[in-house]
Amino acid sequence: MSTPAADRTILVVNVNTSAEVTETIRRSAAAAVSAGTRVVALTPRFGPASVESNYESHLSAVGVLDAVQRHDGPFDAVVHAGFGEVGREALQDVLTVPVVDITEAAAHTACLLGRTYGVVTSLTRAAPAIHDRLLLSGLAGRCVGIRAVDRPVLELDADPESTAKGFVTEAQALVDDHGAEVVLLGCAGMAGVTEAVQAALPVPVVDGVAAAARLAESLVGLGLSTSKARSYAAPQPKPILGWPLR
Amino acid sequence: MSTPAADRTILVVNVNTSAEVTETIRRSAAAAVSAGTRVVALTPRFGPASVESNYESHLSAVGVLDAVQRHDGPFDAVVHAGFGEVGREALQDVLTVPVVDITEAAAHTACLLGRTYGVVTSLTRAAPAIHDRLLLSGLAGRCVGIRAVDRPVLELDADPESTAKGFVTEAQALVDDHGAEVVLLGCAGMAGVTEAVQAALPVPVVDGVAAAARLAESLVGLGLSTSKARSYAAPQPKPILGWPLR
Amino acid sequence: MSTPAADRTILVVNVNTSAEVTETIRRSAAAAVSAGTRVVALTPRFGPASVESNYESHLSAVGVLDAVQRHDGPFDAVVHAGFGEVGREALQDVLTVPVVDITEAAAHTACLLGRTYGVVTSLTRAAPAIHDRLLLSGLAGRCVGIRAVDRPVLELDADPESTAKGFVTEAQALVDDHGAEVVLLGCAGMAGVTEAVQAALPVPVVDGVAAAARLAESLVGLGLSTSKARSYAAPQPKPILGWPLR
Amino acid sequence: MSTPAADRTILVVNVNTSAEVTETIRRSAAAAVSAGTRVVALTPRFGPASVESNYESHLSAVGVLDAVQRHDGPFDAVVHAGFGEVGREALQDVLTVPVVDITEAAAHTACLLGRTYGVVTSLTRAAPAIHDRLLLSGLAGRCVGIRAVDRPVLELDADPESTAKGFVTEAQALVDDHGAEVVLLGCAGMAGVTEAVQAALPVPVVDGVAAAARLAESLVGLGLSTSKARSYAAPQPKPILGWPLR
Amino acid sequence: MSTPAADRTILVVNVNTSAEVTETIRRSAAAAVSAGTRVVALTPRFGPASVESNYESHLSAVGVLDAVQRHDGPFDAVVHAGFGEVGREALQDVLTVPVVDITEAAAHTACLLGRTYGVVTSLTRAAPAIHDRLLLSGLAGRCVGIRAVDRPVLELDADPESTAKGFVTEAQALVDDHGAEVVLLGCAGMAGVTEAVQAALPVPVVDGVAAAARLAESLVGLGLSTSKARSYAAPQPKPILGWPLR
Amino acid sequence: MSTPAADRTILVVNVNTSAEVTETIRRSAAAAVSAGTRVVALTPRFGPASVESNYESHLSAVGVLDAVQRHDGPFDAVVHAGFGEVGREALQDVLTVPVVDITEAAAHTACLLGRTYGVVTSLTRAAPAIHDRLLLSGLAGRCVGIRAVDRPVLELDADPESTAKGFVTEAQALVDDHGAEVVLLGCAGMAGVTEAVQAALPVPVVDGVAAAARLAESLVGLGLSTSKARSYAAPQPKPILGWPLR
Incomplete structure (x- = not known):
């Protein structure tokens, strides 16, 4: 069931637009995963400099979605790196790999x-x-x-x-x-x-961040991913008006 | 404590970008409030044509925020007109009037x-x-x-x-x-x-929609609004990078 | 769906036998409802001077029932004005208008x-x-x-x-x-x-009291009343021995 | 700690005014307690012939209070013999012996x-x-x-x-x-x-009824009674207007 | 339904191996039951001197099982006399009389x-x-x-x-x-x-201990015992390797 | 924080005494962990051939304790491989490495x-x-x-x-x-x-089994182990009478 760790990439997505915070998060995640698992950290293109309110949390959710949807290159799991923030469920809808909220x-x-x-x-x-x-x-x-x-x-x-x-x-x-x-x-x-x-x-x-990165890697190692049966089924294709996300 | 109903405007915000749905919602709300209370219904400028997934729900939350923040003119309460959708808390952060989720x-x-x-x-x-x-x-x-x-x-x-x-x-x-x-x-x-x-x-x-419009009107009539003490305190002013919302 | 406020009467029932308290309650309720809604406040004919125990609460429940059942004149909703007291469910059984506990x-x-x-x-x-x-x-x-x-x-x-x-x-x-x-x-x-x-x-x-009066008025405005389907179905007619209530 | 069973009387109070039901209840209770424990069954002087609604339940609560308060003779515990009915807490307020709801x-x-x-x-x-x-x-x-x-x-x-x-x-x-x-x-x-x-x-x-009678007897045997510290403290003496209960 | 108290024996099982504690427990139980009910207290043959951890609790569970299974003579109920300890469910599986955890x-x-x-x-x-x-x-x-x-x-x-x-x-x-x-x-x-x-x-x-002994006696008096329908059904006969329990 | 996987040994303990089941469990666990992590599977020396009741579950808990305490050689985490069985907490008391229940x-x-x-x-x-x-x-x-x-x-x-x-x-x-x-x-x-x-x-x-083995490995990788602060503190040293466990 286990696949070679060397093939794995964990995407870790910061919720704020600070590249410094992204780098700290990346280091936590990279230290937590097995040798051979690659950690790629993303910073949203838009959104608040820090996420400390419901307002900012909801803005960040779409920044995170955008960052993941624009990301070029394969990945095996995503870590949603906002503590107490909304958005994990939205990622689960549009992805087929595991998504882990920190x-x-x-x-x-x-x-x-x-x-x-x-x-x-x-x-x-x-x-x-x-x-x-x-x-x-x-x-x-x-x-x-x-x-x-x-x-x-x-x-x-x-x-x-x-x-x-x-x-x-x-x-x-x-x-x-x-x-x-x-x-x-x-x-x-x-x-x-x-x-x-x-x-x-x-x-x-x-x-x-460390816990989520390691759990994400574990789910991949176990060959498990998000259930698409009900809550996180793929959205029906439909017009999304004036939206910057693909 | 009660203020004249005639001074009141309830903003009712659709979560999808269908103007027809907005008009149906408006009629429900208008039929539910007291004579003299004005209902203004808003359609988000961007977002999904219908909201039927977590993904669409999170997109809609910022469309709703945008619609309310851009709205020109006074209002006394907001109805968040998405059944089972996220976003009510974000509106409560940035407003001082009551916000009621349907x-x-x-x-x-x-x-x-x-x-x-x-x-x-x-x-x-x-x-x-x-x-x-x-x-x-x-x-x-x-x-x-x-x-x-x-x-x-x-x-x-x-x-x-x-x-x-x-x-x-x-x-x-x-x-x-x-x-x-x-x-x-x-x-x-x-x-x-x-x-x-x-x-x-x-x-x-x-x-x-009817229940929310009427409850929103009631809160206004009772002189009550969202508590700003903790969960829904106003966000600190901070840079929001590349964001279309004001 | 909305009916003219002017036609509405909200019955507000004190749980104790103090007419002064009834008057204070009446003023709270009257200040809370829309212009045109009439508030009628009732004092039970019997029961404790104040309700501060389970014993007094259960006595007051029948005093409230008696007051409402003897009340002459139409009403559109009832407010049960005892904080933490029992009795709301009993009123719901015998009435077809909304009953709101404070x-x-x-x-x-x-x-x-x-x-x-x-x-x-x-x-x-x-x-x-x-x-x-x-x-x-x-x-x-x-x-x-x-x-x-x-x-x-x-x-x-x-x-x-x-x-x-x-x-x-x-x-x-x-x-x-x-x-x-x-x-x-x-x-x-x-x-x-x-x-x-x-x-x-x-x-x-x-x-x-203010909240209940306003909510009661709202339910009337929405054309809604207590469900009679199960919990609050009308009691079967049956002999009630030696009871002062009609 | 244990006192002789022969000194004990358990009062079992029917919630309706049917003497036949009271007798059936009495038999159940009497069969359940130890030899030497006496069961006295009471029928309320007023109230519904059967208790099958919230309305009747609240009426019965005061009928039960009345029956217990008028009862002449010592007793060591009370069984409130209405399944799903209100009133146990009211009895606990006014008594110092255990009260057990069936x-x-x-x-x-x-x-x-x-x-x-x-x-x-x-x-x-x-x-x-x-x-x-x-x-x-x-x-x-x-x-x-x-x-x-x-x-x-x-x-x-x-x-x-x-x-x-x-x-x-x-x-x-x-x-x-x-x-x-x-x-x-x-x-x-x-x-x-x-x-x-x-x-x-x-x-x-x-x-x-059997379970409650036996538990009531057990509490007496253990020398335990209702806590009077908070929820079931004795009510303050105060005027109770026009009430048939003593 | 009630059987003569004189025929009843309640087995009270200490969870630790201290005979002094067993004697104290026996006295508590004996003082709590009706005259004529016999209390027999057991000390496990093996296990910790006192039970103050999960480790000791799980050891004690089998010591208690062993003590009850080796006990010679009839009994009508068992009291598991460890506060907060595991093991009651295991006794219920192998017995047909009531088992009460303190x-x-x-x-x-x-x-x-x-x-x-x-x-x-x-x-x-x-x-x-x-x-x-x-x-x-x-x-x-x-x-x-x-x-x-x-x-x-x-x-x-x-x-x-x-x-x-x-x-x-x-x-x-x-x-x-x-x-x-x-x-x-x-x-x-x-x-x-x-x-x-x-x-x-x-x-x-x-x-x-007093409460459990009295409740155990009450269950016997009511003719009630552990349900064997599901959770506490008798285990299937099967080899138990190298185990000192019979 | 991460230590080389090659140094790790996960002990997986079967709850029954069937060596065949132990081997199946071992294979599941071994397939789930990273390359380089060693899985050692243990069979209790005594206990039921299969665990399907509370009785057997409590017996198995001490068989599992015995197996782990007698095991010779270092290990970094333990998997308690009984679905729905008791005993995980007892292991946590006596060990300082993580213990994961399946x-x-x-x-x-x-x-x-x-x-x-x-x-x-x-x-x-x-x-x-x-x-x-x-x-x-x-x-x-x-x-x-x-x-x-x-x-x-x-x-x-x-x-x-x-x-x-x-x-x-x-x-x-x-x-x-x-x-x-x-x-x-x-x-x-x-x-x-x-x-x-x-x-x-x-x-x-x-x-x-697969999930537990992988989670156990993850906890080790994260440098985390059971909290010894309260629930799972080491038991005080004390006499354990006549017990086959060391």
């Missing part, structure tokens, strides 16, 4: 490691959208809390040490006060921070 | 009329997205089933009599076999069909 | 305004009964907390300023500590307090 | 015997009220279905053999088609029927 | 006494396993918290006064901060402690 | 591929135990049904073609009648059958 990948992975988990994200206002995705996944009941460092996404990289410190404080509170047995880092592009947070914490720390 | 409006209304409800929609593949929105609303537990007539949205109008017959058959099955006490018509633009279905059924039939 | 009306309204809500009520001991009604409605999952000012209902009016202050303190705690995006005032007869609480809070404040 | 007693008992259970009741329209009580108890998730023989309560006794046959048919369907491992008889006053149904079925059959 | 017995009993309950147990690490059993029972939604005194099981008896004080502190916190209306003592062998905790608390305190 | 692995994998899934297993009586594990995982809400071919585990291999046909029939019913978008094969040792069922079905088919 929020869901992180939560599924956490549930294999501990009975409960908590999430640390950037802004308090991001928590509800994250919670919605966890509710739909079925795994919200195992989430003991979502806490925020309350720094905008684009400032997280400015002072990584202080950022890591903020994440450690919130993560430790999830462990001590809420009984979290695993902590998810609720942002994409946290490669450097993940290691620092893991070093400081007594519980496993899951980076969604 | 799926949710129909379900909330049904729950005031009966202990359980069922939904009849166009295509089987639309059911999962409808169910997701009901799950997030909290009202999925009172939904006894979602059935489909299995006709594409754009064909529903072609033969209204046969369409109505299809809806009656599925609705009656929800009542008889699943214990539905109320039936929701799970499509926008069903004005003519609603009456025919209601005439044939022993339970209340709720048209989402 | 607890449920407030919760449904809140869910159109924010992703979560909290409730401030009079006494801690009232919270469980409120929670039961929210559980049955499906909307308990969106309720982040029910807090009490711990003042008996009949003292709330004695010092409105201090009462308002108490409600503001608890409401603010719901917003700050529990993430409430909307606050419900969990008592009937809070007309004066509502405005003061709303003025002090950064989130929408919903008064159940 | 719906809940049957469901708790069933959950000690099997992983799932189903309910057979008299009328389809009774199912929603039964389901509401199961929802509040937490045990609805283990209920695989509620089916009805669709005969009025007062006709069940007329032809016991045919009644038993009807219950067996529905019970067998719950076992075969829904995976019920235990069946509850969802009416009070089924003493004769219970045996016949049990004889015909391959799974345990629980009679609510 | 965790579940305590929770079902609590739900007849109050709307909510909390649990005080020995170690924080025991809480998740307790919660799992409550989740499967359906009653986790009524549990407001599980707190621990953080003393190993085998030290609880060493200083009963200090142990009771620890339980009272945590139980009071459940009542005051979490709204618990009933408190469960989440360990077996707490006979002495139960009385002291009950004396200090304003809410009912449930000892699982 | 039931959970299959369900988590399915949730990445479709919105809903169904399970086909051997015997109807196995369904409840499978459902319990899905309930605890959080993913039962996405499971639309568990159906059985009603053949004992040890006969599945006897006539693989007929077995495959049985699985296809039930799987197709899950897709057609219940809306399953993914199908799980709810037995270990189905290597041959998986391919045949996948070939015949229009939706992805997940084999639990």
Whole structure:
């Protein structure tokens, strides 16, 4: 059933238009997959510089669709690299390869490691959208809390040490006060921070991009892909007026 | 607390780019609101001719955002007229007036009329997205089933009599076999069909557009609007690269 | 579908036997409905001076039934004006017009305004009964907390300023500590307090009586009424021994 | 902790005003308790001849309160003998002895015997009220279905053999088609029927009156009673206008 | 339906290999049942000295099976006396008499006494396993918290006064901060402690062993036993390699 | 973060004592992991020839513990290869490497591929135990049904073609009648059958052993292991009387 890893390409799509964030995401994903699996990271051509609201999340969904649909070259799976963002289902409709959302990948992975988990994200206002995705996944009941460092996404990289410190404080509170047995880092592009947070914490720390890239590779390795039977059936061909996507 | 109905405008936004559907929706909404409340219906400038998949739903969300953001003239509330479609939360972020989704409006209304409800929609593949929105609303537990007539949205109008017959058959099955006490018509633009279905059924039939328009008007009348405290806070101003929306 | 507002009468039934509370409730309801809709408020002929326990709640249910069944004159909808009290289902059985419970009306309204809500009520001991009604409605999952000012209902009016202050303190705690995006005032007869609480809070404040009156009017406007198909079918005629109700 | 059974009296209160039904209920309860425990059965002075709707259920709740409050003589526990009826919480407020509802007693008992259970009741329209009580108890998730023989309560006794046959048919369907491992008889006053149904079925059959009487006796034996800390605290003394109850 | 209590024997099986704990459990059970019902307590021949982890819980399950299968003499019901431990289902498969788990017995009993309950147990690490059993029972939604005194099981008896004080502190916190209306003592062998905790608390305190013994006796009295229809059907006879159990 | 696959050994533990089943399981696992990852399959020294009841499941849990604890040689992760069986948590307590249960692995994998899934297993009586594990995982809400071919585990291999046909029939019913978008094969040792069922079905088919082996390898690759913070902390050293396990 297993196919040679060397033939595999995982497309990892950033949700914002920052090439720097895309590169961080690419590095997380590349470090997570097996030797021989290629990671290609995409930046949307249009959309918000960072995604921190429902408004930006919905804009980013079509930026991500556009990026994937314009991508030239074969790929075996797609990672939707926005934590708590909408859009995974849209990709599943138009593709036949597996699509893995980093929020869901992180939560599924956490549930294999501990009975409960908590999430640390950037802004308090991001928590509800994250919670919605966890509710739909079925795994919200195992989430003991979502806490925020309350720094905008684009400032997280400015002072990584202080950022890591903020994440450690919130993560430790999830462990001590809420009984979290695993902590998810609720942002994409946290490669450097993940290691620092893991070093400081007594519980496993899951980076969604790494988890999603590895799960995507696993699905390919297992010869499995998105079910096209109902929810994610291919859309009927129909006129799409004035739209830049192909 | 109540302000004169005559000062009110409800913006009703179609999710597809069919002007005919927009006009049907407008009529449903206009018939539902109080005398003196004005209904203005918008058609997105771009997007799919009909919305019947997750892919089309996500495209439509930005078409709807664009239509509302470009609209010239005052309005007091917005109705998001896509049954089971994404996008309501994005509108809530950028507006300060109430935003009412027709799926949710129909379900909330049904729950005031009966202990359980069922939904009849166009295509089987639309059911999962409808169910997701009901799950997030909290009202999925009172939904006894979602059935489909299995006709594409754009064909529903072609033969209204046969369409109505299809809806009656599925609705009656929800009542008889699943214990539905109320039936929701799970499509926008069903004005003519609603009456025919209601005439044939022993339970209340709720048209989402009518329910949403009336609820939107009610929220305005009560002096209430979307909470901007957390989930739907205004996005931070930030660069949005290459985007046609203002 | 819409009928002229001028023809409509909404019956609003207090659950306790205090005529002063009935008058406050009447004013809330009258301020909430459209011009032309008439509000008639009823006080039960018998029952407790205030309803603050399960015992009193069950007594009040028959007082409310009696008041409605004895009422002379046409009406188009009924508002059951007890927050967290039992009895709405009994009214639905014997009537053919819509019946709206203020607890449920407030919760449904809140869910159109924010992703979560909290409730401030009079006494801690009232919270469980409120929670039961929210559980049955499906909307308990969106309720982040029910807090009490711990003042008996009949003292709330004695010092409105201090009462308002108490409600503001608890409401603010719901917003700050529990993430409430909307606050419900969990008592009937809070007309004066509502405005003061709303003025002090950064989130929408919903008064159940106002919300219920407006929703009742909306259902009438939409031509919708209680489903008589199953849960709320008319009772079979049968001897009712020694009962003062007709 | 255990007190001599001989000192114990269990009050079993019928919800309707039929003395025949009260006697059947009494026999079920008396057969279920230990030797030495006395069962006293009460018939409300007023109320419906049978309880088959929400309207009748709410009337019966005060008839039951009246019967218990007027009862002269000591008692150690109360059984509220209406399947799916409201009122148990009201009794708990005004008493200091345990109060056991037959719906809940049957469901708790069933959950000690099997992983799932189903309910057979008299009328389809009774199912929603039964389901509401199961929802509040937490045990609805283990209920695989509620089916009805669709005969009025007062006709069940007329032809016991045919009644038993009807219950067996529905019970067998719950076992075969829904995976019920235990069946509850969802009416009070089924003493004769219970045996016949049990004889015909391959799974345990629980009679609510028997289960409740025995559980009530057990709580007394364990020295346990209703918590008065919050939900069921004694009501504050206050004027109750024009009420026939003491 | 009721059989003479004098004929009944309840087997109560300790989960650890401490004969002292078995004797304490026996006393709790014997004090809880009716006069004439005999309690026989068993200690497993092998297994951990105390059960405080999943590892020990699974070992204990087979020790309990072995003890029951080797027991010589008739019995009418079995109490599985490990709080939060696995194994009840295995006993149900191989027996035809009722099997009652003390965790579940305590929770079902609590739900007849109050709307909510909390649990005080020995170690924080025991809480998740307790919660799992409550989740499967359906009653986790009524549990407001599980707190621990953080003393190993085998030290609880060493200083009963200090142990009771620890339980009272945590139980009071459940009542005051979490709204618990009933408190469960989440360990077996707490006979002495139960009385002291009950004396200090304003809410009912449930000892699982006492509750289970009484419920087991009640099931026998009602002529009810485990359903053998599906989940707990007798295993097919088959070779069991190298196993000490008969 | 990624370590060379060549250094990895995945221990896959059969739950029954059939060496043939162990070999089939080994082949499934070996085919699923990356080149360079070694799979070692273990057969318990004692326990039932097949695991098809709660009784056998609990016996098997200690057989599995014994097999893993006696295993000589390094390993990086463990797969618990019993579908719907207990015991995963016990392994997690005593190990520091990841432990993956095949039931959970299959369900988590399915949730990445479709919105809903169904399970086909051997015997109807196995369904409840499978459902319990899905309930605890959080993913039962996405499971639309568990159906059985009603053949004992040890006969599945006897006539693989007929077995495959049985699985296809039930799987197709899950897709057609219940809306399953993914199908799980709810037995270990189905290597041959998986391919045949996948070939015949229009939706992805997940084999639990393959999914678990691949997920286990992924966790190792990500440098993640079981949280030892709370639920799965190492047991305190203590006397374990007369036990064959080390």
